[in-house]
Amino acid sequence: MKRKIYDKLLEWKKNHKGDTALLIEGARRIGKSYIVEEFARKEYESYILVDFSKVNPQVMEFFNLYLDDLDMLFMNLELYFRRKLTPRQTKGEEARSLVIFDEVQFCPRARAAIKHLVADRRYDYIETGSLISIKKNVKDIMLPSEEHAIEMFPMDxxxxxxxxxxxxxxxxxxxxxxxxxxxxxxxxxxxxxxxxxxxxxxxxxxxxxxxxxxxxxxxxxxxxxxxxxxxxxxxxxxxxxxxxxxxxxxxxxxxxxxxxxxxxxxxxxxxxxxxxxxxxxxxxxxxxxxxxxxxxxxxxxxxxxxxxxxxxxxxxxxxxxxxxxxxxxxxxxxxxxxxxxxxxxxxxxxxxxxxxxxxxxxxxxxxxxxxxxxxxxxxxxxxxxxxxxxxxxxxxxxxxxxxxxxxxxxxxxxxxxxxxxxxxxxxxxxxxxxxxxxxxxxxxxxxxxxxxxxxx
Incomplete structure (x- = not known):
């Protein structure tokens, strides 16, 4: 299904060049995961998709254990998902690999980690989710200012x-x-x-x-x-x-x-x-x-x-x-x-x-x-x-x-x-x-x- 939001994803990749993560909010079942994975497949050399609605709790634990050692965090993600990520070489370069946090509301710790991940500049990051701002999902975390948020709707x-x-x-x-x-x-x-x-x-x-x-x-x-x-x-x-x-x-x-x-x-x-x-x-x-x-x-x-x-x-x-x-x-x-x-x-x-x-x-x-x-x-x-x-x-x-x-x-x-x-x-x-x-x-x-x- 062709969606207009794809152009916004391209615009973000081209203009932000890793300065911010992209947060896509929207209702359940409107195609957020589908369009983001389609974008990852077409526009990057490689990607990892972490679906927090069904991922092993062990993966969530990575974000508790290794935020002060990002080399270890990425190595664990690559091993678990069996996908190799390629870091960007220079600051102004478009990223070659993308990390997707799907249904990020289920792992507030991963969302809070965006600040450090963006500062690290190795990869691009896209978060998707619904119920992003209810108290339960933002409790005890500092919301990252490094997020560029856009809203997704049903097909127009x-x-x-x-x-x-x-x-x-x-x-x-x-x-x-x-x-x-x-x-x-x-x-x-x-x-x-x-x-x-x-x-x-x-x-x-x-x-x-x-x-x-x-x-x-x-x-x-x-x-x-x-x-x-x-x-x-x-x-x-x-x-x-x-x-x-x-x-x-x-x-x-x-x-x-x-x-x-x-x-x-x-x-x-x-x-x-x-x-x-x-x-x-x-x-x-x-x-x-x-x-x-x-x-x-x-x-x-x-x-x-x-x-x-x-x-x-x-x-x-x-x-x-x-x-x-x-x-x-x-x-x-x-x-x-x-x-x-x-x-x-x-x-x-x-x-x-x-x-x-x-x-x-x-x-x-x-x-x-x-x-x-x-x-x-x-x-x-x-x-x-x-x-x-x-x-x-x-x-x-x-x-x-x-x-x-x-x-x-x-x-x-x-x-x-x-x-x-x-x-x-x-x-x-x-x-x-x-x-x-x-x-x-x-x-x-x-x-x-x-x-x-x-x-x-």
Whole structure:
């Protein structure tokens, strides 16, 4: 599977030349180990992969015993893995060998050792992991400042198109977006692909199964296995929070199918307060299982400054997983339901899926997630709900924030968006409506097909 993160790995190898280790964070089963080993195979003379989730405890002990004698540490690693490492000859040279610490969260001592290993300069180092920053995994260690961290996400829409054998469509979509032109004859084709992406999601195993079989039920089995893995992780690693974390996780579909998708804590427990559940939300967010979207009290520059963390929406990190999570009454999502989703015949729940995938796409392109909600009881003009707010990449004196409304049906109103434009016009950049129709511009609002979301 071709992944964009490969280019970031190349960039790191070329530009950093051993000054830092690379840390790749991301949810379980999104392909971190696969892409890093592929990179090691193609770009280095030799490599050693230490998978701390299943390695012999003896290997972990190497990091306790030999940090003050790196010659001994490397000799033991080479002997154990039966791989010869070749040190770099000069400081400015690109490394010839790579050491991969896979699932490094299981060996905090190895992560702490990065400081000494980078200073030694013999090899390059890549760490991968999930649950990187929860207390249990950083306890009693000094986090190395020599880490360059990047976040990895499920496959995005363009990567899905590549997997489906279409290398050209996204370039055309990008060109039409840049020129603000409708897709015309190719809109239907792009929407067909988008609906498949919505259903399958971006977990590489699920995408691969779909490419091989075109069988939604077989894909669903893969996704269900991943959900079972997540549930298992919650009970194993949530560290005295497992009951609360599990309760939030199971409640996500129910909260998203409401008209207002804000997470209502009373659904978990009467008189529940955010202070009691904030750690549980953080755990799920750190595990990259969910994408939290916080309320910004004003649609103006400095969304984080206006962030109200007690009011949030909680999206699944992958929409394909959300479908398997939401429609599991009989243990497996039926082919009939998938057919209805594919042909836009599902009468309910469509809105939550479309909003979830927009959140997923925005996160994958680097946006933090914010929405705007004002439930004023005194002024109808002030009462509004905007699905997402995103900031322009370059801040100017005015017009920095784009409000985004996500629409899933054929008929919809834009009351909140129009109120927002009327009240906050001087602070707003281009307002967008994301829908399943083609591109058009009307009354200063850009109406865009959903598959163009990654280009915002």
């Amino acid at each position: 829409f363009e990567e899905f198109l590549w997997a489906m054998g279409d290398e050209m469509l996204m370039s055309y979509i990008r060109m039409r977006f840049d020129k603000r032109l409708p897709m015309e004859a190719f809109h239907r084709r792009a929407m067909d692909y988008f609906r498949q992406y919505l259903i399958v999601g971006g977990m590489p195993q699920a995408v691969q199964k779909y490419v091989e079989t075109r069988d939604f039920e077989k894909v669903d089995e893969v996704k269900r296995d991943i959900l079972a893995l997540y549930r298992n992780d919650i009970h194993k690693y949530a560290d005295n929070q497992e009951t609360k974390v599990a309760a939030i996780f199971e409640e996500i579909p129910g909260q998203l199918q409401k008209h207002e998708k804000k997470f209502v804590l009373s659904a978990l427990q009467s008189e529940a307060r955010m202070r009691d559940y904030s750690q549980a939300f953080f755990w799920l967010s750190d595990a990259k299982i969910i994408n939290c979207c916080y309320n910004s009290t004003e649609p103006s520059i400095g969304l984080k400054l206006n962030e109200e963390r007690t009011t949030l929406k909680c999206y699944m990190g992958d929409t394909g997983l959300l479908i398997s999570h939401a429609f599991d009454e009989r243990g497996i999502v039926s082919a009939d339901l998938y057919r209805k989703l594919m042909f836009d015949k599902l009468e309910v729940n469509e809105g939550m899926l479309v909003e979830n995938i927009v959140a997923q796409m925005l996160r994958a392109t680097g946006h933090k997630l914010y929405f705007f909600s004002n439930s004023s009881r005194t002024s109808a003009e002030d009462r509004m709900e905007i699905d997402f707010l995103i900031a322009k990449p370059i801040t100017t004196s005015r017009h920095n924030i784009s409000p985004i409304e996500v629409k899933s049906g054929q008929r919809y109103t834009l009351n909140s968006l129009r109120k927002c434009i009327a009240k906050y016009g001087s602070q707003l950049s281009t307002p967008y409506v994301l829908h399943d129709k083609d591109m058009k511009i009307e009354d200063g609002i850009v109406y865009m097909p959903l598959y163009m979301t990654p280009l915002l």
